[in-house]
Amino acid sequence: MPRSRRASSEPPAAARWRNRHGRGARGPVTGPHLPMLHNRIDLFDMTVAATADYLKGIWPAELEHVRFEVAAAPINAVGPDGVERWRVDPRERRIILFRVPIQRLSKLHRNDELHQRMLVESCVFRAVAELLGKDPWDLAPERFRHY
Template structure:
């Protein structure tokens, strides 16, 4: 027996808020009252950006045209016995490699503070290589606590 055709142009209000299985629309994974999830990539990018902003504030003329980039891994294989690059300076670009920094660094204490310090130190070392200075000379007042 053939089905009768109904007018599908006008939907009733009960179909507007439900999907075809009768459930309501789904919310985010964390729910409406929890902050969004923070991933390792987000934390890495925020740490690099805040450290780069700090250094650009300390050295505005020297770092005016520097571009900070984040790469996953360096291209090519390292030489036999050579360490894997954590950063690379090419022209006015400083490229920080996320996976070697996060996974190949041995930490004596595996917490968020030490992970952030490792990322900051790589940014400092990359800028120091770009400027031809010692990393400790980039922000001497930052380390004087007396």
């Protein structure tokens, strides 16, 4: 038997404030005294920012006004060389890194946090090298010299 519909002045259930069993709004899972959980997007953004800061410290004049941006994916899904991992715009001094192609389409021999971070760092290095017209290995030669 179908229920009758009543006209009500109350907002719909989805619009009301969430008050589950009188306990108030939901809080973070980790609680107020623990750090927030990090997800793949946060780790990707932090890795790009840290690598960009490192390279700006080595090449301050060349990377002074360069903007590093992160986007989910390129607008054109497939180009002539496949799916783009990054885009360099030398006129606007901008580097855009595409998170989904870097994380999902790259084949890693070990899929752990260290290797994922190294993959993101290598993409930032290659994008900066493309912008500066240099070889990625020449951007930080002291970093890769082993004694």
